[in-house]
Amino acid sequence: MFPMPPSDQSPSSNPPYRQVAIVGVGLIGGSIGLALRQRRLAEEVVGIGRRQSSLDKAMECEAVDRTTTDLAAGVADAQMVVVAAPLRLVPCLVRGIAEVCPEDGLITDVGSVKGALCGELAAIGSFVGSHPLAGDHRSGPDNARADLLSGKVVVVTPLPEDSKSHGTSRKQRPGLLQQLTKFWESLGARVMSMDPGQHDRALAVTSHLPHWVASAMAGATPEEWLPLVATGWRDTTRIAAADPDLWGQIFTENKAGLLEALDRFEDRIARMRHAIETEKPLLSLLDEAKRIRNAVGD
Amino acid sequence: MFPMPPSDQSPSSNPPYRQVAIVGVGLIGGSIGLALRQRRLAEEVVGIGRRQSSLDKAMECEAVDRTTTDLAAGVADAQMVVVAAPLRLVPCLVRGIAEVCPEDGLITDVGSVKGALCGELAAIGSFVGSHPLAGDHRSGPDNARADLLSGKVVVVTPLPEDSKSHGTSRKQRPGLLQQLTKFWESLGARVMSMDPGQHDRALAVTSHLPHWVASAMAGATPEEWLPLVATGWRDTTRIAAADPDLWGQIFTENKAGLLEALDRFEDRIARMRHAIETEKPLLSLLDEAKRIRNAVGD
Numbered sequence: 053m054f055p056m057p058p059s060d061q062s063p064s065s066n067p068p069y070r071q072v073a074i075v076g077v078g079l080i081g082g083s084i085g086l087a088l089r090q091r092r093l094a095e096e097v098v099g100i101g102r103r104q105s106s107l108d109k110a111m112e113c114e115a116v117d118r119t120t121t122d123l124a125a126g127v128a129d130a131q132m133v134v135v136a137a138p139l140r141l142v143p144c145l146v147r148g149i150a151e152v153c154p155e156d157g158l159i160t161d162v163g164s165v166k167g168a169l170c171g172e173l174a175a176i177g178s179f180v181g182s183h184p185l186a187g188d189h190r191s192g193p194d195n196a197r198a199d200l201l202s203g204k205v206v207v208v209t210p211l212p213e214d215s216k217s218h219g220t221s222r223k224q225r226p227g228l229l230q231q232l233t234k235f236w237e238s239l240g241a242r243v244m245s246m247d248p249g250q251h252d253r254a255l256a257v258t259s260h261l262p263h264w265v266a267s268a269m270a271g272a273t274p275e276e277w278l279p280l281v282a283t284g285w286r287d288t289t290r291i292a293a294a295d296p297d298l299w300g301q302i303f304t305e306n307k308a309g310l311l312e313a314l315d316r317f318e319d320r321i322a323r324m325r326h327a328i329e330t331e332k333p334l335l336s337l338l339d340e341a342k343r344i345r346n347a348v349g350d
Numbered sequence: 351m352f353p354m355p356p357s358d359q360s361p362s363s364n365p366p367y368r369q370v371a372i373v374g375v376g377l378i379g380g381s382i383g384l385a386l387r388q389r390r391l392a393e394e395v396v397g398i399g400r401r402q403s404s405l406d407k408a409m410e411c412e413a414v415d416r417t418t419t420d421l422a423a424g425v426a427d428a429q430m431v432v433v434a435a436p437l438r439l440v441p442c443l444v445r446g447i448a449e450v451c452p453e454d455g456l457i458t459d460v461g462s463v464k465g466a467l468c469g470e471l472a473a474i475g476s477f478v479g480s481h482p483l484a485g486d487h488r489s490g491p492d493n494a495r496a497d498l499l500s501g502k503v504v505v506v507t508p509l510p511e512d513s514k515s516h517g518t519s520r521k522q523r524p525g526l527l528q529q530l531t532k533f534w535e536s537l538g539a540r541v542m543s544m545d546p547g548q549h550d551r552a553l554a555v556t557s558h559l560p561h562w563v564a565s566a567m568a569g570a571t572p573e574e575w576l577p578l579v580a581t582g583w584r585d586t587t588r589i590a591a592a593d594p595d596l597w598g599q600i601f602t603e604n605k606a607g608l609l610e611a612l613d614r615f616e617d618r619i620a621r622m623r624h625a626i627e628t629e630k631p632l633l634s635l636l637d638e639a640k641r642i643r644n645a646v647g648d
Contacts, residue, residue, distance in 0.1 A: 185580035205577060257571055258578040262586040265567055271639035272618040273555055278646055279503060280556040282483040284589040288560040291582040292643040296636035303626055314623065320570040324562065325612065328601055338594035341569035345590040348576055
């Protein structure tokens with residue numbers, strides 16, 4: 053895990069991308085489209101989706117320049133293709149795109165789980181996975197914002213072989229990681245690079261577990277007591293309102309990472325419980341947690 | 351548990367209270383002082399504390415009209431005394447105040463746990479417990495705000511005997527509950543009345559458990575992964591930054607309620623875990639939690 057140096061891309065009158073295609077124009081896809089258009093980074097942003105009604109909404113929000121439901125036609129001239137579709141559809145979509153997009157095209161995704169996916173797509177030389185840490189409990193292109201990625205971290209997940217100078221099974225095209233880094237940085241994001249498996253273990257704790265815990269907390273609250281919730285409950289359970297379909301997929305896809313994170317969490321709960329049950333000091337555990345939380349800021 | 355009717359207090363040129371004393375002028379005490387002064391509800395607001403430096407800060411923030419470190423002198427003429435001191439000091443303070451404050455004086459507190467406290471103070475006829483659901487992860491009078499209680503719920507906890515029309519062990523002075531309700535409503539709060547024990551069981555879930563869970567979540571996050579946290583982790587762990595001393599006391603004081611709430615939470619986690627481990631549907635659990643969370647609003 054290392055932060056990438058800022059790109060040296062200089063301002064120019066010609067947008068750096070001729071055409072960028074976004075497959076799935078929801079919250080993330082829509083925000084990428086808005087940022088590309090607002091920053092004049094592409095001559096054309098194409099929105100691709102399965103339902104014309106969703107694409108119409110993306111046009112209304114001015115997230116894309118044109119739309120199509122025809123995947124092959126949509127990516128045919130794209131230098132850059134961002135797959136922002138539901139996790140389970142990504143492998144199939146990437147394979148389809150790789151067959152028809154330009155030879156120098158770069159394909160990435162925005163999925164929250166990377167290990168299995170990146171392994172499965174190792175043979176696709178034009179693909180490198182990405183994960184923008186910029187979700188929201190709202191969804192859809194109507195909640196998209198041009199600055200959604202601004203200052204946020206995007207993790208890019210090249211295959212481990214690509215980090216080794218003497219790799220024997222190098223499959224990804226050289227220079228792809230640099231191109232991808234440049235792309236996310238041009239949208240205002242900070243880029244970190246991690247092995248896909250390491251990404252999944254870390255994100256299980258920093259992202260998937262909070263959703264799991266928020267859902268359990270909300271689900272464990274009897275409805276007759278809801279008038280008695282205050283700021284703490286609201287904050288702690290806010291992301292329980294996130295899309296259950298999306299999160300069900302993420303939990304399933306990162307089952308191993310999630311269960312490891314859950315063990316870690318349950319162990320902490322057990323230590324706190326033991327302290328309270330045996331009237332031993334709880335304060336050092338609370339202090340440590342406060343210190344960790346304070347390190348992150350509001 | 352029932353909402354109280356709004357008070358019929360009419361606007362008048364004479365403030366309804368001659369003198370209100372606030373023992374402990376931190377976030378809650380300071381906010382009560384600010385609201386009393388801004389709404390011209392008292393001729394004088396007296397701030398009482400152990401350390402002159404804290405009282406000076408409260409004066410600077412204009413939360414009180416004058417201050418003293420002498421409890422007996424501070425409450426001698428107060429019609430209304432609000433004890434906003436650390437939980438473990440409340441019983442002793444209330445007993446001391448009851449001995450020296452005017453005969454028609456009303457004493458309340460703002461503590462988060464009520465069962466043991468209200469039982470212990472049952473003999474003090476001028477005391478009824480209160481719990482404003484308006485905490486914050488910040489503390490101190492510098493974070494006090496005149497509108498902190500505005501629109502918030504304050505739970506008042508009369509002894510169960512007082513709710514029975516034929517109570518045989520009635521100890522609280524008649525009319526006290528109505529006076530107390532009027533007081534909180536005049537500060538803009540909504541008042542609910544609950545049995546102290548029922549309050550503790552409910553608040554264990556709606557307030558204490560979220561702090562417990564937020565602390566466990568933050569504490570279970572390895573520091574090297576902190577650059578990878580996003581909005582979800584921030585929201586879910588925000589209250590882990592709350593005062594460990596205060597929350598250690600609350601957890602200890604409401605041990606029984608907390609352990610019951612924790613059982614409820616762990617049962618929910620176990621059901622979710624079982625679903626993911628056996629590849630059974632998780633969606634209905636996530637859906638239910640989302641519905642409960644949505645019922646509360648942002």
